[in-house]
Amino acid sequence: MNNIDTQPSAAPVIQALRSIGYNAQTAIADLVDNSIDAKAKNIYIEFEYSVGNGFIRIEDDGTGMTEKELQKAMTIGSKDPRTMRKKDELGRFGMGLKTASFSLGKRLSVLTKKDGIVSERCWDLDYVSDVDKWLLYKYIPDDVKVKMGDIDSDNGTIVFIDLLDRFSGTGTHKVLKKESYYAKVNRIQKYLEMVFHVMLEQGLIMKINNNMLHPWNPFLEGNSRVNEGEEQIIRVNKKFVKITPYVLPHPSTFNQTEYKNAGGIKGWREQQGFYIYRESRLVSFGDWFGMFPKDVPSELVRIKVEFTNTADDDWKIDVKKSTISVPDEIKEDLKSIAKYYRQISQEIMLYRTKTMKLGQRIKGTLNTWELATDDIKSAYVLNRTHPILTEVLKTVDDKLRKKLNVYLKLVELGSPSNLLKTDNMVKKEEQEIDDKSKHLIIEYAETLLSVGVELDIEKLAETISMMTGFEGIEIYTIKKILEREVINDGSSNS
Ligand SMILES: Nc1ncnc2c1ncn2[C@@H]1O[C@H](COP(=O)(O)OP(=O)(O)OP(=O)(O)O)[C@@H](O)[C@H]1O
Numbered sequence: 107m108n109n110i111d112t113q114p115s116a117a118p119v120i121q122a123l124r125s126i127g128y129n130a131q132t133a134i135a136d137l138v139d140n141s142i143d144a145k146a147k148n149i150y151i152e153f154e155y156s157v158g159n160g161f162i163r164i165e166d167d168g169t170g171m172t173e174k175e176l177q178k179a180m181t182i183g184s185k186d187p188r189t190m191r192k193k194d195e196l197g198r199f200g201m202g203l204k205t206a207s208f209s210l211g212k213r214l215s216v217l218t219k220k221d222g223i224v225s226e227r228c229w230d231l232d233y234v235s236d237v238d239k240w241l242l243y244k245y246i247p248d249d250v251k252v253k254m255g256d257i258d259s260d261n262g263t264i265v266f267i268d269l270l271d272r273f274s275g276t277g278t279h280k281v282l283k284k285e286s287y288y289a290k291v292n293r294i295q296k297y298l299e300m301v302f303h304v305m306l307e308q309g310l311i312m313k314i315n316n317n318m319l320h321p322w323n324p325f326l327e328g329n330s331r332v333n334e335g336e337e338q339i340i341r342v343n344k345k346f347v348k349i350t351p352y353v354l355p356h357p358s359t360f361n362q363t364e365y366k367n368a369g370g371i372k373g374w375r376e377q378q379g380f381y382i383y384r385e386s387r388l389v390s391f392g393d394w395f396g397m398f399p400k401d402v403p404s405e406l407v408r409i410k411v412e413f414t415n416t417a418d419d420d421w422k423i424d425v426k427k428s429t430i431s432v433p434d435e436i437k438e439d440l441k442s443i444a445k446y447y448r449q450i451s452q453e454i455m456l457y458r459t460k461t462m463k464l465g466q467r468i469k470g471t472l473n474t475w476e477l478a479t480d481d482i483k484s485a486y487v488l489n490r491t492h493p494i495l496t497e498v499l500k501t502v503d504d505k506l507r508k509k510l511n512v513y514l515k516l517v518e519l520g521s522p523s524n525l526l527k528t529d530n531m532v533k534k535e536e537q538e539i540d541d542k543s544k545h546l547i548i549e550y551a552e553t554l555l556s557v558g559v560e561l562d563i564e565k566l567a568e569t570i571s572m573m574t575g576f577e578g579i580e581i582y583t584i585k586k587i588l589e590r591e592v593i594n595d596g597s598s599n600s
């Protein structure tokens with residue numbers, strides 16, 4: 107015999123498996139992947155705080171498992187990563203259930219029901235370490251079972267993790283305080299709202315401690331002010347990658363809440379970059395992969411890149427589903443697409459950040475409407491240099507161009523805001539407005555300035571006047587308030 111069967115020893119392998127680099131967010135997301143793979147429509151996650159022994163419980167109404175399936179599922183390496191996975195399937199390595207759970211706590215109990223038949227298993231790492239053998243409990247200890255509860259319908263699964271030494275310091279000398287614990291839970295919620303936003307938008311119900319999760323869409327899809335770039339499909343090793351670029355509107359066009367929300371978990375500047383999706387599940391976000399710096403003028407660009415699980419090898423997806431590596435074959439394509447949209451972002455940012463003279467025409471912005479102001483009148487005019495319009499005008503003959511221009515003039519004249527705010531928008535008398543609105547104006551201006559948007563006072567007042575909630579307040583009034591309360595030198599500021 108030339109070979110020797112060399113079994114890994116249980117105790118040290120367990121310790122190593124606990125440390126493959128999950129954090130609480132990626133671990134929970136990996137467990138949610140399993141519920142989604144099991145076709146769950148409802149996923150309820152519960153985090154129970156207790157200094158002695160809190161727990162994490164994930165219940166789903168997916169297909170559940172037979173006892174045989176569960177036994178296999180609890181095995182470290184339950185499936186060969188090289189086997190072909192179903193379309194849409196998020197699993198790959200046959201590891202996640204175990205590794206993600208062990209990164210949080212020392213005991214994993216799974217209760218599952220398939221067609222009304224209940225099965226259970228439990229890994230207790232203290233026991234595995236003691237006996238130094240991969241001995242899996244057939245039954246969940248009674249005290250745990252009480253906390254786990256039952257599965258109401260005929261199919262579903264409860265994954266229960268306790269002895270949370272890693273997650274909350276249970277049994278160590280660094281037990282998390284209650285506030286920090288729930289702050290952590292809150293961050294997990296935000297993370298899941300981002301990573302699973304597509305599924306949430308498609309109707310998946312997910313709750314954490316009874317709070318409903320709401321999808322966070324990085325591209326603000328559905329917001330008409332977002333510029334969606336041209337979709338491109340590129341082949342990498344015979345597999346398709348879909349790329350859709352988005353350029354968000356200028357920050358000053360958001361109200362405070364919208365602005366904060368659009369910034370996501372890391373804030374506007376950090377969230378720029380590529381968003382890589384594998385089977386509609388976000389695996390990497392806000393990253394230029396070393397191609398570009400994350401500068402403020404480019405912060406409006408977010409580029410969606412979608413690949414399928416058949417391309418896992420090309421993208422080198424990891425067990426945690428949180429890092430990938432961009433295949434060399436498409437690096438150049440991605441770079442040139444990003445470069446183009448970064449320029450658009452820079453233009454939008456620049457237009458708003460430059461000190462503008464009154465009535466100055468703006469070239470090359472993507473805003474369809476602009477406010478043209480002179481000393482007595484102001485009106486909204488169409489941006490005749492909008493890239494799309496320029497493109498269209500190039501392709502039509504003279505006759506059609508003239509007709510189109512007449513039509514656009516009519517659209518301008520008939521613009522609802524031009525009809526409402528007839529002459530004399532530049533009033534010389536300040537309106538009386540209530541304190542709440544006044545306060546909001548000040549707060550909003552301060553937010554804009556604090557994020558480093560450099561606007562002169564006219565532009566600032568104009569921007570605020572266009573916000574919903576400030577209708578009916580004249581620019582002159584807003585300007586006066588700003589002069590008094592926000593900007594003391596009465597001119598531009600930083
Ligand atoms: N909530 C669940 N409902 C039904 N089956 C599940 C559930 N969780 C896990 N399973 C089963 O257990 C198996 C093992 O899960 P595990 O997460 O360890 O590996 P995987 O999902 O196949 O791959 P990966 O390591 O990439 O996550 C799954 O393939 C699935 O068959």
Ligand SMILES: [Mg+2]
Binds near residue numbers: 196201
């Ligand atoms: Mg899995």
